[in-house]
Amino acid sequence: MPLTTLGFDADDTLWHNETVFHLTEERFAQLLAAYADKDHLKERLLAAERRNLRHYGYGIKGFVLSMIETALEVTEGKAPGAVISEILEAGRDMMTHPVEPLPHVAGTLTALKDDYRLVLITKGDLFDQERKVAESGLADCFDAIEIVSEKSAETYKTLFSRHGTGPEEALMTGNSVKSDILPALEAGSIGVHVPYAITWGLEQAEAPSAHDRFHRLDHIGKLPELLTRLGQNGMWS
Known part of the structure; x- marks a missing residue:
């Protein structure tokens, strides 16, 4: 044929593309360093992404929502507003990355x-x-x-x-x-x-x-x- x-x-x-997500994960780990170590946080985030694929699909928006969900999980619902705001800002940065x-x-x-x-x-x-x-x-x-x-x-x-x-x-x-x-x-x-x-x-x-x-x-x-x-x-x- x-x-x-x-x-x-x-x-x-x-x-x-994935390097942008990787850099944002590093930023996310620094934000929540007081609540969870980096490797554990990465595992929790990946689990949240897996759960949420059928709801949000692939891409930055679903990733940001999974980061927020993970932040609330590891802080037992006490994630500071400043942390949530920083996660949202990280998502906006990803959406405008060259x-x-x-x-x-x-x-x-x-x-x-x-x-x-x-x-x-x-x-x-x-x-x-x-x-x-x-x-x-x-x-x-x-x-x-x-x-x-x-x-x-x-x-x-x-x-x-x-x-x-x-x-x-x-x-x-x-x-x-x-x-x-x-x-x-x-x-x-x-x-x-x-x-x-x-x-x-x-x-x-x-x-x-x-x-x-x-x-x-x-x-x-x-x-x-x-x-x-x-x-x-x-x-x-």
Whole structure:
């Protein structure tokens, strides 16, 4: 089958994201240092995020609400108003943090956009994701941009059929094995994992190294070379 469509994750694949959350977690730990040690606080926060995903979804707003909930838990409901105010301010800082594309991204997208349909597939808060796409300067590289609430095999089947020629003729590139690779492989696509320095606890999963449609790259700049190699090896005509 020909390869017609390339899907790309956004956060931590095209631009930095998790580092912003990590820095905010450090700020949060300092705020509550008198009530809980850093490691314990991190565990409580991750547990709150896990509980709240079905209520708030992914993104900064849910993260801020989980921080407030955790602060109330560890202080037994006595968190000072100043602490809550500082958490809210940290959230506002995150929502206005500059969008910094990762190395090799712009050049890679430019090199590929004339030969394939490029589709940006990201999950999270609609308002914030739209802001980051606009500020990244990369929007014009894509034939379609989809912001979804969750990434599943059905998500990829639907989007690669809507914007391409089906999941079997598509490739998905992303930093999250759990969200970008495993469901794309299940849908029948090729999955290309490009690891980021930090992985959120709720996105951790074991890479399917033995899968014949799974590949890992050190950085996204190696994607054109991988596509050429796969074509030469007869993976598609």
